[in-house]
Amino acid sequence: MSGEEGTAPGYRVAVRALCEFTAREGDLDHRFTPAPSAREGIEGHARVRSRRGTGYEAELALSATFEGLTVAGRADGYDPGANRLEEIKTHRGSLERMATNQRALHWAQVEVYGALLCTERGLVTVTLALVYLEIATGRETVLTREASADDLQAGFEAHCRAFLAWAEQERAHRATRDAALTRLALPHDDFRPGQRELAENVYKAASTGRCLLAQAPTGIGKTLGTLFPMLAAMPRQGLDRLAFLTMKTPGRRLALDALATLGAADGETPLRVLELVARDKACEHPDRACHGEACPLAEGFYDRLPAARRAAVARGWLDRASLREVALSHGVCPYYLGQELARWADVLVGDVNHYFDDGALIHGLVRADGSRLGVLVDEAHNLVDRARGMYSAELDQRRLNRLRKAAPPALSRPLGRLARHWQALVRETDDHDWQALEEVPKGVLGALQQAVAAITDYLGEHPTGGDTALQEFLFEALAFARRAETFGEHSLCELERPGRGRARLAIRNLVPADFLAPRFATAHCAVLFSATLSPPAYHRDLLGLPGDTVARQVVAPFAAEQLEVRLRTDISTRLPDREASLAPIVAELAAQYRHRPGHYLAFFSSFAYLEAALAHFREAWPTIPVRAQHRGMDETEREAFLAGFVPGATGIAFAVLGGAFAEGIDLPGERLVGAFVATLGLPPAGPLHEALKARLEARFGRGHDYAYRVPGMIKVVQAAGRVIRGPEDRGVIVLMDDRFGRVENRALLPDWWRLA
The missing domain is CATH 3.90.320.10 (Lambda Exonuclease; Chain A)
Structure with a gap:
């Protein structure tokens, strides 16, 4: 369009x-x-x-x-x-x-x-x-x-x-949609405090075709505060579609809920809303190959697609459940029906990968049809790390060795050649656990490309073989080869050797800006919003945002009296001081709990630190209820952990900073009355982060800040942001580390906090 x-x-x-x-x-x-x-x-x-x-x-x-x-x-x-x-x-x-x-x-x-x-x-x-x-x-x-x-x-x-x-239908839908969006009204009597300011800035960004970095506090309704003005701008700015991009599945749910309040779910506002779901989550037959000879939903797909497409656009509201219902009623694959419908949707709700990753669906559509796209990125403080992951790739020597043992005879020579080049690389490089290489090793890369060709041919000749390990290795090898094509100063090639036969060769992206800049240039406008986007220069530099990007900080609607912030600068949480820190940390947690019983979260820098503090606390205060996050919690366990935060109950929940419970969870009122942060949140110092620091220093002149200080403080502020979620909330935050006393660290804390 x-x-x-x-x-x-x-x-x-x-x-x-x-x-x-x-x-x-x-x-x-x-x-x-x-x-x-x-x-x-x-x-x-x-x-x-x-x-x-x-x-x-x-x-x-x-x-x-x-x-x-x-x-x-x-x-x-x-x-x-x-x-x-x-x-x-x-x-x-x-x-x-x-x-x-x-x-x-x-x-x-x-x-x-x-x-x-x-x-x-x-x-x-x-x-x-x-x-x-x-x-x-x-x-x-x-x-x-x-x-x-x-x-x-x-x-x-x-x-x-x-x-x-179909074209006439689309033209009529566009006219009806735009007329409705011109009259779009806020679904509440008025904006929340701070929400109007956010909405006005988003509307201006859409009107001027610029990128906006919007730092807005938690609890003001950022999802609705960004969707409403962007939708209102669509007819005035000739926007064809809007992409609401999230970091995690709960973010998609919040966006869909906000769109429902705007009348999209019941058809009051004639918007086609499509939730994009990952292929492995949408697949109805994960045990079958994706072609007509193996899967009934692939057989005759294009013959049944027209009817399914008509039914889908007539329904309009296509969250995961609705899309699946339409697809199965017409005997087609839900995932690929969704891929087809993306072209005809007005609002796409999905993961950030759907626009920023290699070969991303939404970016590909915009490039192909020249459409005008508005982009909203929720929890945008995570985009730096997520994008680094998108543009990184890794090969594991153990996987290759296992594959060689089980591979068919036709692949023994190319896989053997790759293994020999890998062994030669390990012998030729210095005997270190971790090493940065000047370039991607040509011998390994050449052998890898030959192996890719051989595996591709083999799978083509044996399409129903179902060799999952072979397929997984092929996709990893292709990803590595593609990253090698674009290797440059934005990335690092590393060789890690935790033990004999266990080497890992990786291309780590350090500066995603070079890959993301064209994505921002393609969109008509983009709004990146979060409670933690300070300092703006960090996100501008590392994300490759245009030079005319506007940064706005929405004034927090909360009073300093709502939140007591205490600093314990007499405690060091550095690794050599961990053992000595346990007693004062435990004493602080117990004293605050006894002063005001309720639900608290206590954050630590690692599971090892958490477990040591938890053991110490249980021994010293056996009558205070405690529970803890543990490694590898699945979704059911995470939900059960959060379900414990019910009004009327009390206790201290121990968690890891930067983990599943440090951001993106909503525990208003008495469900959470305080948080302790026993760390500055800095990434662990090591050869990779030191290499990152050197690279960022050379490029931006802010090596330590960009590699350590800013990412660490973002985690701290995100965790602390779990406490005050609305205008009626009251709570306490205790930051424990002597480095919180430094001016440069305190400058990255919210300006409405009153530090004690």
Whole structure:
């Protein structure tokens, strides 16, 4: 969809989107055919073009209008001398493995481009060519057809007629949606304190097409305070869709609840809302391969898709449960129905990976159709670490060794070659537990790429083999190879050797800015909001935000009298002082509890520290109720832990700073009356963090702050933010570490706190 569709008399669609809508049929087929990366695709196109003659025309812009429907796109290349129009596709491994519906889609695209070209240049005939480039070998496979202008025009019109009814529906929906959003009203009598200020800043960001860093305190209703103004701005700014991106599943639920209060769930506000769920969570048959011969929901998927798509957009509200209901009632896969519907949704609610990761669905849609997107990122203080994870990759020597023992004979040579290169790397490097390498080892990388090709071919020839370990290794190897392609000063190659035969080779992203900057540039506007976005320069630098990004801090609506903040600067929680710190920490916890019995959270820097403090506390104060977070808690155990915070009961819950209970949980009123933080929250000093510090110092001149101080204090403030959740709450926070007395650390605490 384009930004003008709501007001223009016609409708505009990209060639690829038109063909995807009208030309696919038969089974869904996602056998193990790893696709080239975006960079490989771009380089592959350039390689093909470099082999063509001087008169070759690349990236040929073509368009035509049929009965009010404008179809536009860029053909990959045209050779006027040979009168040959080319559609270039890159692939890995054997071309025979390509799904039938994919080949049909490719022919449909080049045929539509052929019709547009013949009309524009008055051609009577043209040679159509599908050029398939195998990435690893550089080998071209060219399939050609001779086509007349009349036949191509007839085919073009058939595609358009098949799409026109849908286009008219979309145009009408857009007009209805925008009219409703123009009248959108706040679902409450008034804004909460601080919420209006936040909403005004979000609306200004959407109006000016800028990025906004919005630091707003917990408890003011940030979810509604960002969604409402962004939705109100959609018709005025010609936004096609809005993406609400979260760090964890509970954030998606909050966004859906806010959209429901705005009338989206019951149709009062005609919004199409789609919840994006990870593939492994949405899959109905995880024990079956994803193709028509194995899964009943993949068989005939594209034949049943049109009816499922119509039913889905008619429903409008498509959270996980609703999408599943629609999908199963039409016999199609819920996950892939959701992927299809993303193009037609107004609001997408999903994980941050859906926009910021490699090959992200939402980013791909915007790039493909040129739509205008508004982005909201909840709990944005986590985006630095999440993005580092997205653009990092690791290989494990133990996994390779296990795989070699169980691998089929056809893979023994390539896997053996990889193992030998890995062993050589370990022998050639210094005998250290951890080492930073100047570059990604060429020998290992070359052998890895050969192994990838061999595994890909093998899985293509044995599509129903179901070898999970082989598939997992393939995906890890592909991820590593792709990170190696983009290796630069933003990342670090590390070799870790915790023991013989247990080496790990990793590419760790240190500065995600280089990968995220293009994502922010693609969006019309982006709002990153959290209770902890100080200092703004840290997030601007590490996230690659545009130079005109605006930073705003919403004034906290809480009074200093609501929160007692005490500093215990006579306690050191440094590692050498841990044993000595236990007695005063336990005494502080017990004294505060006896002064005001209630629910408390006590945060420690590690499980080892937590367990030592807990044992000491139980021995000294056996009558005070305590419980503790433990390693590897599953979702049920986490819910049970939180369920213990009920009004009327009391006790101290021990937890790890930065863990599941240090942020993103809501315990208002008497459910939580205080928190203790027995750490400064600094990441553990070690060779990796020291390398990170050096890299950040060289690039930004803020090495220690960016590697240690700021991330640590963000964790502290997030944990403390569990205490005051609303205007009626009262509580206490005790920060225990002598370093809290330093000016540079206190400057990162909320300015409404009154330190005692």
